[in-house]
Amino acid sequence: MNEIGIGAGTSTRPGVVNHRDIDAVREAAAEVDFVHVLYGDPHGIARSKALSPHALMGALQHGVDFSPGPLVFDTGHAIALGIDDTAFVQELHGAGDMVVVPDLSTWTVTEHRGRRTGWVIGEERLRNGAEHPLSSRRVLREVVERAGGLGWSPVVGIELEFYLLRRLHEGYAGSPGGFGVQGSPEPTALVDGGYQFNSTRLLEAALDLLAPLWAPLRSLGAQLRTVEHESGPGQLEITFAPQQALAAADTVLLLRTWLKCFARGHGLHVSFMGLPAFPSADPSGWHLHQSLRRLDGTAVFADAVTGELSDVGGGYVEGLVRRAAEYSLLSNPTVNAYHRFGPAHSLSPSRASWARENRGALVRVADGGAPEAAHAENRIGDPTANPYLYLASQISSGVEGAAAELVLSAPVPRPQEQGTPLPETLGDAIEAFESSKAARELVGDDLHRALVELKRSEWNRFIAAEGGFRSGRVSEWEGREYGDEF
Structure with a gap:
């Protein structure tokens, strides 16, 4: 001190x-x-x-x-x-x-x-x-420090999807809840009809609505990279240039907070739910682009000549695949997040596998070009994930695999059919996380137990209210539980 x-x-x-x-x-x-x-x-x-x-x-x-x-x-x-x-x-x-x-x-x-x-x-x-002991930012900081001790600096690129909606009332129009019983969320309306992927028309209209928010968002710095219209009605994707891991997690915490806070005063609502509770919604994801560099900033993820994955990069990817199921609670922490993994959504991963340039795989590898551009994109994440714990689980898995010199398994041609199944519900994810020694070592005994008890409380209240999880059918309970805060 x-x-x-x-x-x-x-x-x-x-x-x-x-x-x-x-x-x-x-x-x-x-x-x-x-x-x-x-x-x-x-x-x-x-x-x-x-x-x-x-x-x-x-x-x-x-x-x-x-x-x-x-x-x-x-x-x-x-x-x-x-x-x-x-x-x-x-x-x-x-x-x-x-x-x-x-x-x-x-x-x-x-x-x-x-x-x-x-x-x-x-x-x-x-x-x-x-x-x-219950600090999640501490967990990520320690993971980054361990990577640094091995001579590596994790680099992260954020790709986050969300929905832009219009509030139907100027003031608060939901109904209040209580301890463990959430009220109804504020009523909202769609801003467009969607289902014209990358439509310039829809993007321009959305940018007009978001115009009052650009001034505060510029405070996030030069790392803000692109905005595009996704498939769903009013569904947008925002990406950031590669950053150091802790700075990337801080960016996401501020981005989500600012978008929700600043949009409200302009008659808008921003939803980061994996599958919002309105008809015709397409799931939103949080795809995490990641690689390692040496502490001097030089590339280590790919071969300097071919640009293809190096042994370090291959071990990193294998680590991501190996730990995906037991860390699912950290990448997909809500009941609602698991709607993304239903059979109707072919570009959301349901099995632990990897492939080159295949968005149906858990891990999509982009290599074979410039060595410094080679990276792995993990497509498992939900936009509501705790940024510090999500990034910590990813970097820890990858660094563990690289340090252990894991041999990269063969890529799979049909990633939705090959590989170890991932948890299909929040209940499954809680069990996998609770029984994982690696998860306990990652976050520490106290935070491990706390996360299990917090999420089990959430899951048990959902089961008591709805009886069970039905993929693709967003329940009234989910709308109340996550509609406003997430």
């Missing part, structure tokens, strides 16, 4: 934050109305407090006190982890405060509708400054 406390002087990226960063943020904060200090809870939902610029100065010294409530609630706000004498994480007993430490390297400012807001992502710590 340094002389100014556990706040700004304690970066989650050692060597990045220094006193000049503190001075720069202090100066910038004087020009904003509020500062959101936020973190991603176990579900990947951003939780924050809005601080006055004056209060931020104290946060830079000592961190921000937060209740641990978001760590113990499932997606429907049912208490799934004990805070009494049954608490298995000592720090949850009595619901005492934790501390969120701002990482000043994530500082950014948005201007929207005349209000300037500062944003800084933090990481959960215990009150004594030690790392919090």
Whole structure:
């Protein structure tokens, strides 16, 4: 602990934050109305407090006190982890405060509708400054550090799909819920008829609707790459240039949060549900492009001459395939996510396999060209996934395979029919994750148990309400549970 406390002087990226960063943020904060200090809870939902610029100065010294409530609630706000004498994480007993430490390297400012807001992502710590066992950002940071110890730097490209919808009322028009019983979501309407893939007409109309959001989205930096119209009505895809892994996860946390927050004031609603609860929806996915580079930035994923997968790249891909089923809970964490894997959706993976340039495979390999462009695209992810845990599971699987020098299996010609079946429901994914030694080692004993109990609470409430999962038929419960928050 340094002389100014556990706040700004304690970066989650050692060597990045220094006193000049503190001075720069202090100066910038004087020009904003509020500062959101936020973190991603176990579900990947951003939780924050809005601080006055004056209060931020104290946060830079000592961190921000937060209740641990978001760590113990499932997606429907049912208490799934004990805070009494049954608490298995000592720090949850009595619901005492934790501390969120701002990482000043994530500082950014948005201007929207005349209000300037500062944003800084933090990481959960215990009150004594030690790392919090239930922090998901911690997990990704540790995975990246382990890769660095092997001489590798993970690089990630984000490809995220979502739906743009029109709100039917100016004010809140849903019905409130309670602890473990969600109310009805706000009514929405489609913005177009869809089913004209990559239509310029539909894209231009969507861009017109999104125009007020471009100013804050530009704050994400130059890594914003493309926007395109997908198949579904109002379904868009946004991609980002390759980034370092922790920065990529932070980008997704901010992107999802900003799109949902800023769209609302313009009569719009953004949905990241894997299959939204309206007729004619096409599933949305989160495809993760990934590779490794040496610490000096040179390519290691592919042969320098042929551009085809190197032994390191082949081991990485084999690791992704091998761990896919047991990490499915981290890539597809909701009941709704598993509608994507039904037989009607041929481009969503249902089996653990890989192939070259085949979007029906779990892992699509793009190689044979420029060595620095070779990468693996894992198509398993749901847009609601916790970005830190999803990326951690991917990078850990790949690095494990590369370090163990796994021999790459043969590509499959029919990826929807060949390979180990992936979990078909959230219940299946919970069982696979719970029994996985690798998953426990990845996230730590406490977070492993917490995730199982949080997701089992969610699954049990779904079964009690609906009786069972029916692929392709989005239930009323799913619409209530995920419609507004996701």
